[in-house]
Amino acid sequence: MxxxxxxxxxxxxxxxxxxxxxxxxxxxxxHEHEVHWTYEGETGPERWGDLKPEFSACKAGHSQSPIDITGAVKTDLPAMETRYGDTTLRVINNGHAIQANYDKGSYAVIGGKRYDLLQFHFHGPSENTVEGKAFPLEGHLVHKSEDGKLAVIGILYKEGKENKTIGAVWENVPHEQGTEKAAKDEKINAKGIMPEAMAYYHFDGSLTTTPCTEGVSWNLLKTPVEISAKQIEEFRKYYKNSARPVQPLHGRVVNVSN
Ligand SMILES: [Zn+2]
Structure with a gap:
């Protein structure tokens, strides 16, 4: 040759x-034949429920997420425990969110039940709102229990000082959508994207993306975490709007820990 x-x-x-x-x-x-869905236009949130029979919960469900948190009821909710170890930094831009996949072994205890941490990802602006107010960014720590139940710990971000862990995630977003980039020498910890105070709102909800599956335990931390204006701007370069609009409560009660 x-x-x-x-x-x-x-x-x-x-x-x-x-x-x-x-x-x-x-x-x-x-999903080989994944149905295309978006945050705007023809395949936007108002249409999700019609795109595919499997997405019907998006329009027919009665405990959909996100929600506007208003009039939360003070309750003796059990303290949430987070046992998060360090993970290799593994970032993916899946076409809907910037996501960091988490190494096995980390978990949270929510309502006395153990949920393993799978990944965290971000939406901008925030999906859940508080008293009608949206935040520039929201993080979701996604967990799954042994019996297949999902629990999300949500974090609200406000403009302020830079967040180091989020900085490391943004720096390692792969150019190619759908591929995971591992920064082999870099470890991060989910604690780095969370507030110290663990007071939280608790409510029943769903996935905020298709197929909008219900039965998800939602636990939104009350205390916002600071990120810099530059970090918000960097995120907007990927996603200008990746927030599903708030959904009706249909009689659900939002509890807030003491
Ligand atoms: Zn999410």
């Missing part, structure tokens, strides 16, 4: 690898 021919073959191999990585990355959610 001539050197130039060898180069061509190598280039083709590299391109193929890229294409395959892109496809398998996007398909790693396990």
């Amino acid at each position: 001539t050197p130039s021919k060898l180069l061509t073959v190598l280039a083709a191999a590299i391109i193929m690898q890229f294409t395959t990585a892109g496809t398998s990355g996007a398909g790693s959610t396990g």
Whole structure:
């Protein structure tokens, strides 16, 4: 093989690898024929429930997320425990959110039940609002119990000083959508994106993205965490609006810990 021919073959191999990585990355959610949904326009939140029969909860559900938190009832909620170890920094831009996948072994105890931490991701502006007020960014720590129940710990962000952990996440967002980038030498801890105070609002809700599955335990921390204006701006470069509008309560009660 001539050197130039060898180069061509190598280039083709590299391109193929890229294409395959892109496809398998996007398909790693396990849906070959994934229905396209967005935060605006024809396939926006008002239409999610009609895009696919499996998404019907988005329009027919009665405990949908996010919500506006107003008139929360003070309750003796059990303290939430978070046992979060460090994780290798593994970031993915899945086309709907910037997400950091978490190494196994970290968990939270919510309402006396253990939920393993799977990943955290961000929405901007915030999805849940408090007394009608939205925040520039909201983080979701997604957990799953052994029996398959989901619990989210939500964090609200307000403009202020820079957050180091979020800085590390933003710096490692892969260029290619749907592919995970691992910063092998860098460890982060979910504690770095959370407030110290663990007072929280608790309510029943759903996934805030399709298929809007209900039965999710929502636990939104009361104390906002600061991030810099620059960090908010950086996030907006990826997602101008990735917040589902607030949904009706349908008689649900929001509790707030003492
Ligand atoms: Zn979310």
